[in-house]
Amino acid sequence: MLILIVEDHPVTATCLAELLGQTGHKTLIAPDVREAEKVVDDSHPDAAIIDYLLPGGDGLECLKALRKRPFFTDAPVVFQTAVGDKDLTDLGRAVDGLGPVGFVRKPCSVEDILKALRQVGATL
Secondary structure (H helix, E strand, O other): OOEEEEEEEEEEHHHHHHHHHHHOEEEEOOOHHHHHHHHHHHHOOOOOHHHHHHOOOOHHHHHHHHHHHHOOOOEEEEEOOOHHHHHHHHHHHHOOOOOEEEEEEEOOOOOHHHHHHHHOOOOO
16 A cells, blocks of 8 residues: 655654555655645555644645545545644544544554554555
């Protein structure tokens, strides 16, 4: 599976990419919303892991932008976030109707992320 990682911290993105690679997945990394749009347009990933707090637009903006691509409307997406319970509840309401979306809290393991991807329909 080709998985897009949208994460602005290079070390976090690289570590996650390496861990996913060890489980047999290929990854692409984008540090922000605009780059994520370019990567999706060019490479058509099967799924995405999006950090909620991003420079130049948050993860929700990123998800909405990616969902406009016809080949990404139903792709499984997992948000990684460090937001609190209230913000997570608000985010859950905000993504309602935006396709299959799951959530994991930072810090999280690669197993947590893969489980969340499976829960939203990814075939891993």
